[in-house]
Amino acid sequence: MPAMAPSEHITVLLHEAVEALVTTPEGLYVDATFGRGGHSRAILARLAAPGCLVAIDRDPQAVQSAREAPDLADDPRFSIEHASFSSLPAVLAGRGIEKVHGVLLDLGVSSPQIDDPARGFSFRFDGPLDMRMDPTRGESAAEFLARADERHIAEVIRDYGEERFALQVAKAVVARRESGRPVRTTGELSDVVAGAVRTREAGQNPATRTFQALRIFVNAELEELEQALSASLELLVPGGRLVVISFHSLEDRIVKTFIARESKTEFDRRAPFAEPKPHRLAALARIKPGYAETRGNPRARSAVMRVAERTAEPFVAGAAR
Secondary structure (H helix, E strand, C coil): CCCCCCCCCCCCCHHHHHHHHCCCCCCEEEECCCCCCHHHHHHHHHCCCCCEEEEEECCHHHHHHHHHCHHHHCCCCEEEEECCHHHHHHHHHHCCCCCEEEEEEECCCCHHHHHCHHHCCCCCCCCECCCCCCCCCCCCHHHHHHHCCHHHHHHHHHHHHCCCCHHHHHHHHHHHHHCCCCCCEHHHHHHHHHHHCCCCCCCCCCCHHHHHHHHHHHCCHHHHHHHHHHHHHHHEEEEEEEEEEECCHHHHHHHHHHHHHHCCCECCCCCCCCCCECCCEEEEEEECCCHHHHHHCHHHCCCEEEEEEECCCCCCCCCCC
């Protein structure tokens, strides 16, 4: 398959996300998924001294693009770190930061990642089957398929891709491997899936779900998301905002469940006279891109943005005043 020219990355829900996030222009904010800086630049445009922004990204190419961009590199209010979600508390602690006024998580894969055949994210281009957000760490998708057994491969494709034909795809991958031709490229995987998936959803490539599943698994995306949500809650000041943009149901379900759980007051039925555990978040909004945005950027169609606010610290009876 011939490579296509890289497309310009269009930041999804740009204005809606920044409007929801920045409530204190003099505050400290975190863009935990820098990408190519669309949200970061819009956040900086709304900040006033002494407001500042800390960005992180697990993709070293994204970090390099930030450090080479004059408008960001020369802005004393901005800093960026090569790190994953799970490292966010350590990154901030290293800067002497204990609390922030807002955290933004944009969970989508960026266009430069998708459109670069060498990254192996897309079945539209033939290239090495890598799929790692951080190519310097961990196991590639090809390496996983080369060593995992049929059952494990099927579980990954079923659980992370919600693919009905996960077992058939796994059998085909293992059969090819045992014939001495392990799957090493995106084109080879796409061909294997096309031969194993018997029916196609209208307008969707049969390899879509398998590619999604392997990408999520290789990058531990759902586990990283859960850690990011918990860390963000602990970092937010009262009134601080958590803004999360997700692009598939597995991510959105985790975000929705987390916000719902943290928005409820918990009572311990085993100790009916004990003080209830107060809720720590208030769910504010669920926002989808409008018609104009989805028409201009088809990748925005599946996006869902959820907004929550950290509640005030609960009053504890007997505490010193």
